[in-house]
Amino acid sequence: MHETAYEITTLTTQQPTGHGPMLPTEIPPGVQMVTLPGGLRTLAYTPAQAPPAPPVPVAQPIPAWAKTTALLTPTIGGGIAAAGIGISYAAPGLIAMSQALWAAVALIAAAAVGVPMLLRLGRSAASTGRGTTHITQNITASGMFGKANGTINHH
Secondary structure, X not given: OOOOOOEEOOXXXXXXXXXXXXXXXXXXXXXEEEEOOOOOEEEEEOOOOOOOOOOOOOOOOOOHHHHHHHHHHHHHHHHHHHHXXXXXXXXXXXXHXXXXXXXXXXXXXXXXXXXXXXXXXHHHHHHOOOOOOOEEEEEEXXXXXXXXXXXXXXX
């Protein structure tokens, strides 16, 4: 015998109450009118259809920019961390260096003021014993690349 997915019952042309054949609107849910291979029409209970399985998602390839970013992220993070550690180790030295630079600036400023004062004091002490010396120099030359002659006079 041929197997089907239906449970087959025969249809009578008259309902037991004597009203005649059933109209298609009177057929209850889960029951269908089927035609058998011999041509006989009958009602059949149809099993509840399982909903179709959802489609299996297809794996999408990872874009190249995402791979590059994923590879660079730990490298950049590690570089930033290393820089932070280096700065923390260098901080005391940088503070000392900045203090040394300020001391050097103060020394240069003191020298810019103090050296001319010392020179002025030294000149005034040396000039008290004798008069000033005047030197005159005369240089002559003929032409742009000519030999130059000169005289120096002390007064």
